[in-house]
Amino acid sequence: RRGLQSEADAARVEPAELVHDMGPVAPAPRRKIIVVVHDLQRHGAQYLSLNFVSTLHSVFGYEVVTIACGEGGLAGRFSAYGKLIDATPGRVSAGQLREAIAALAADGYTKAVVNSSASGWMASHLADAGIDCIGLVHELPEIVEAMQLDEGLRSLDRHAKAVVFASSTIRDRTAKEVLGHDWSQSLIQPQGLYKRDGIVTLAEKAPARQRLCKELGLPATARFVVGVGYGDRRKGVDIFCRWAIAAAVADPRLHFVWVGALCPEMEDVCGDILRDAGAAGSNVHLVGFRNDTGLFYAAASAFALTSREDPYPSTAIEALDAGTPVFMVAGTGGIADLADTGAVTVLSDEASYRFVSVLMKLLGDGDALVRAGEAGLEVARSRFGFRSFVGDMLRLLDEPVPKVSVIVPNYNYAHHLPQRITSILGQSLPVWEIIFLDDKSSDDSLAVAQKLLHNCSIRYRIIENAQNSGSVFAQWQKGVDLAEGDVIWIAEADDWANRDFLATAAAALAASMNTLPNASGVLFRREALHHVLTRHMDEIRSYRVAGDWCVYALLGLTGKFAYDPRPMNYHRRHAESVTISRFTKAEWDEIRGMQAFVAELAEVSEDMRDRAAWYLDHLSKRL
Missing domain, CATH: 1.20.5 (Single alpha-helices involved in coiled-coils or other helix-helix interfaces)
Structure with missing residues (x-):
């Protein structure tokens, strides 16, 4: 720890020996990993792979090789992050492929991520070279059958250390309808949201709606329902149009906007639907492909997920990230798993009258609409951090990436939060989740924290106490109870850290029990800290300035401490701090x-x- 203090304050030091600045942490050699993609076309799974590769390279510091099983327009984008190997069947022989993979293994590439069933056939080639892999499966049986991907799934089942599914729907249906048996090693883990373009608060939705009204030349009273994606039969854009017509008849203020190009078949089908609809047809707006989808999500009162089959579409999560509730049909995909949050409504079938009935009920209840919007924001922020997802995948491959929960206890430290939160988000070893606990601050701490964490790629929650707890240690315990990580970092709101703090402390933690000294400079194993706080809270809370020492002393009974003298955590000494104020x-x-x-x-x-x-x-x- 390095205390920042004036000469007058220099005498008021805590009992720690001074150490010389030992310089920055020596950069570790980049670890190596392979990512396999089925082609390089500009579609959803490929963009997921591209963002996965960029995060591995630019955030986690990996040397990445991409193996592409087909060509496409994203080749240059992938090449920007590392070597790109062509494995297109018919262009590259089996012998050439085996030779290329063997060369990678010899060069230290011993781990791989295989994205999608269409790439699954590569799992056997990786296994032959002694390379461990995990597989990400996004496809439901209809697509597997249509594209003849069953052998890819069987290869993943035989050779992957784990096969990851966004929802139990995908896992269970592929097991029953494709494999004919349960998956050998499966895990449910939604893929995270790589495109963050959401809102900070629901107050932003009304101005967005007015901007869209102006753009489309509609009266200010118009309300919007949106759908997003390439409009083919699978996406159900024809269902979208039928829902739109029925809703517009019930309430002419409702306008439905589809953002995305339509395939030729659906251009004809939707054109016929709208021509037959009469005046209500003018309430449907097919605006084509747009990059600025954030405006449409933010302006909408509801998102219509009309897909006939859509395993886990990112568009639905993007809608929730804009505080927009989602409507979908049962049995069409894994987003139904979120129905218990209050942000997703699952209809029993695609009947237009059923959709209109439920939609009108929600739009007619302002409080319910707000609750659904807030629930959507909470779900998107707390469950769909993309860096968090990438870290989860690395841990499945036994990579040294600890699952770190950061707890930020705060009371009236709004002016210190920019430096505090920025130093957490900028760690060279990314954290897994951030839990910001506000102890009923009277300043604008909540607004500052939300603005700083908005659209970050890490899971986070912001929780405000209904009344002040009177004890920072009560906040510690609350945070530990909420944390889902294996390692706890209590990052006090008025401190900040060197970007290599976590990487350094985590390396020590790998061999020892806990690290020391002051609270912001400590990593705890969650189980040990939870045990001490739960059993000794009354004793810990009895101290005003020495409660953290009490925690450390009791933790000392559970195992070893590791200490690194390099000054990588910065402890701010100021008039408002507990130690200095009195x-x-x-x-x-x-x-x-x-x-x-x-x-x-x-x-x-x-x-x-x-x-x-x-x-x-x-x-x-x-x-």
């Missing part, structure tokens, strides 16, 4: 009592006792 005999008595407590728990040398006594005498001069 120091009376009560605080002095706490420290003396803590010294006695530690002496009871462990053998303390005479030299250490003398130094502790000197410190007490030093502090007494402040009284």
